[in-house]
Amino acid sequence: MMSLLLSFIFPPPESMVVWIMTVVSFVSVANSGFSEIRGKHLNYSKFWNANPTGKRQIRLSSKTGMLMLYTPAFLAGLASFWIFPREGIRSTFLQAAVTLHFFKRVFEVLFIHKYSSGMLLDSAIPISLSYFLSAATMTYAQHLTHGLPEPPINLFYPGIVLFVVGIIGNFYHHYLLSILRGNGEKEYKIPKGGLFDLVICPHYLFEIIIFYGISFISQTLYAFSFTLGTTFYLMGRSYVTRKWYLSKFEDFPKHVKAVIPFVF
Structure with missing residues (x-):
């Protein structure tokens, strides 16, 4: 199984930070999906008020909330070009893809989407943090592959x-x-x-x-x-x-x- 995995990925990093983020990212994001099915929703879009708690919660406009979700990740992608410059075509394309994806989301928030609901700050913070950490860790994990042999399956x-x-x-x-x-x-x-x-x-x-x-x-x-x-x-x-x-x-x-x- 491990040999099959290593045929299409770079060797796992020695960085403990990346290992921890790999496990934490998968578990936390996947668990959010199962929580949605169980009825515990992240409070945005149609489900912005789906989980009333009885306590006072900070409500953001949808536009403000969505900008909060995507802007830090976009800036992390943009900063990666300065932090890890010119490390090869794969790294450059990875940085460009991450940055373009989140730039597109910011652009849509500003000029495409129409809004009819709100977003709770309690939901905006973990989503924003997840996207930001994913963008930062993805570009850093790519940086750690610099100089390593390419995976057998390209x-x-x-x-x-x-x-x-x-x-x-x-x-x-x-x-x-x-x-x-x-x-x-x-x-x-x-x-x-x-x-x-x-x-x-x-x-x-x-x-x-x-x-x-x-x-x-x-x-x-x-x-x-x-x-x-x-x-x-x-x-x-x-x-x-x-x-x-x-x-x-x-x-x-x-x-x-x-x-x-x-x-x-």
Whole structure:
């Protein structure tokens, strides 16, 4: 099993920090997905007030909250070009992919998304921290591979293809969501167009593809660990999103799955 793993990843790092982050990232992000299924939601979007505690909580506007989620990770990616300059094509593309992904999210928050709810600070902080640490650790783990022999199976070029497909698909479906409601409208509607006719969260599907693209570009244990945890989280979040639509709309098409067409 280990020999198969080492055929497509760089040797695991000697850095204890990266080892700890590899385990913590996977466990915490994956557990968030299972928590979503159990009904304990991160409080943003449709579920911003899903877990009332009775105590006073700080509510942010959706726009402020979303900027808080993505800006630190974007800055971490940007800073990596200065901290780890010119360490080879794989490292440069990894830094570019991480930075571009979070820049796109900031751009969407500012110019694409329309908002109808809020976000609780208690949810914004751990999500923001998770993204920031993932961006920082991913670029640092890549730095530690500098000078090491390449993995026997090269996934770099398939990773670029996956990343481009993922980022275009994710942006397109975020755009479809943004034009679903007219100016001043805040009520939710059943999304249509693109892959919305097959799954209710195609933007999550393409975000998963983005992170697998990043993992293939990187080929580090940390990148794959974070991507696998993210997969579990987004599958859990999409599962409860589909349940929410089924509960709110009697005409919701039953054949529309959560995130994987025809499967889940």
